[in-house]
Amino acid sequence: FQFRNRRNMTDIPQEIDVLSEENEKLRYQVFCKTSGCTEVVSAVYAPCGHLINCSKCANALKYCPCCHTEVKKVIQVNLK
Template sequence: MMDIPNEIDFLINENCKLRDQVTCKRCMKKNVSSVFDPCGHIIYCSDCALAVKACPVCLEEVKNVIRVNLE
């Protein structure tokens, strides 16, 4: 069993990781909300995704941007 300070540190770290996963990697302001088709990467908000021709993760051509709601 963890002691309270270690548990708090663990929860803070987990919270930071989760926030990072849902934050747009381009503008760093909005939550991710777009899936690149066909690769399936979800890294940008809908505004930032519109300007992308190739996925920055895998460099595959983006043929379509699909809006998603992760709430």
């Protein structure tokens, strides 16, 4: 039992690194991609369906920043 616990303790720093990387990726996915904006994504572009901006930034754009499709409608969503 003690040997197994010691082995697991040596794995913890590596596991922390992996979880930290995953956390950063998820954190990036949640926030608006417009430079300088810190709002949570809350708008879906139609017809393309990309979810990459907050409502304020999305409503200011005529083309989807991801695929450059003309935005016909901005649909508000709540990810909470």
